[in-house]
Amino acid sequence: MTAPAQRTTAARSRLEAVRARLELPTVRHAAGVLDGRHRSIFSGHGQDFDEMALYLPGDDVGDIDWKASASTGHPVIRRFQRESNLAMALCVDTGRSMATLAPDGTSKADLATFVCDVVGYLARSRGDLLALVAGDAERSVQVPARGGTTHMEALLHRIAGMITLDAPPSAMTHVLDLTLTWFTRRSLVVVVTDEARPTREAEQTIKRLRARHELMVVQIADALPTDFAGEVVADVDSPVRLPRFLRGRQDVATEARRVADTRQREVTDMLRRHRVPSVVVRGEDDVVDALAEVLARSRRAGS
Template sequence: MTSLLTRVRAKLFIRSSLTSMHALDGAYASAARGRSNDFEDLREYEHGDEVRDIDWRATARLRTPMIKRMRATRMHTVLFVVDTGRSMAALAAGDEPKRDLAVMTVGVLGMLALRHDDDFSVVMGDAERVRRLPPRRSEGALEQALRAIDGAATPRSPASARERLLDHVARTISRRMIVVVVTDEAPVGPDTERLLRRLRAQHDLLWVTLRDALPVLPTAQAPGAARRDVDSGWEVPGFLHGDEAVVREVIEQRTAERAHRDALLSALEISHAEIGAREQAVPELLRMLRRRAHAGV
């Protein structure tokens, strides 16, 4: 059986060898650590790097711009808060289970934490149970965490309960951490806002939204295709697929909910990303980390 971490690496390096990893490394270091005075090693300059980090002697010697990488003196714990209720077994915008995107998100950011000697931990759960995996710092532990997430979110799982997870973190975890919330497009209401304000005061908070598939297809339904609600089991009637008025109404509602969520997260200075397919995970997470670094969060 192929490990989930191996699948994450395959997606991470599929485009341009180590370029994605180097870019993510730099963005993670800037966003999570701040700067340090302990020299670690050199790497080639990449677009977006700080000019002040160029090692001019090494650049002259090697005849290519080289960046000094500094060893961080402060360790962190990255806490992933992952909804594993049955809504995560539903399809994402890219027609793959949302749990696959959750695994990809935690896998990529977890690998970055390990590469920078940070611990990671996971709080996961649903309406019936909240489970916390203890802080670890190994690829074996990350693989176990990814398998736990993948195995927990099924169509037979209890309902999702995002607010319950957030409340658990707010009540039980006092030590400041980098908290990454991995959730779907369920509307953000007053309870969520109240919990976010509390968590933002306690922790460094990031939010990753996994985009839901449209319940109705924009074009006429292909033979054998279907959309079924994961909670009720109700199948969307075929005649609704391709109905322009229905599709437009669904998209307008989603757009309004997304605008409300993004406005709230921005107002609270919470870095956020939105992922609809596994291929989007690396570029979207990179953009989120870079925005966070530039904002000085």
């Protein structure tokens, strides 16, 4: 994994920066798909029970409580409190491999935080709630679902501050386990990791998360060492260095691409088995379109 120069996180509004970077039609498209997820995720009668009431013309016949109606002699319905906001949760890999380079030379950290910023921007603009579960091999952060600009800004800045080259190694299975055990409200869970994860060891957790929540995975693609044959390349997870003369060989580049494609295909196949939509982001221009695509696919998978 190729490492970029360290980034400096400025004290600025991440939500306003998203608005300045995105074209309005693009935002509307992504928000429109999210509206569809909002209607789907709370369909049916999974909301909290409110009260019993007499049936009136126009009420849903499916809400009639036939046992209570028989005892009272009048049709009685069960009313539920409707959810007014969609609960969303970011599940973020903050291991140091997330701070290396993407194929277009962009920092993966910048792409991952941009994905999170866009999710936060959409949640804030719709009045939805946003939670966070993030971590790596040595750290974990859990932030309850809340709304409002102050909450969103603090949450997004926290993510940006954690994804650095000196962070501990990734431990995405642990982060997914935390999401499963800690976040119980049915929600739209957006997993942000790299193209090598989640691995097969997380399969049972993925299966259980998919049963409890609407789940989608956004993977940030890795640059290969052979993509930068003429430059100094370091691997953040091992001291091994690939000599420059080897990085310039076509057969080495072909084999590196084959191994990376096989690894990524195994992850995609595992997610597909459990009907978890996923998308790979390879550069900054992909982010919003990729989110819109995976939201749409998640809607179809959940219907």
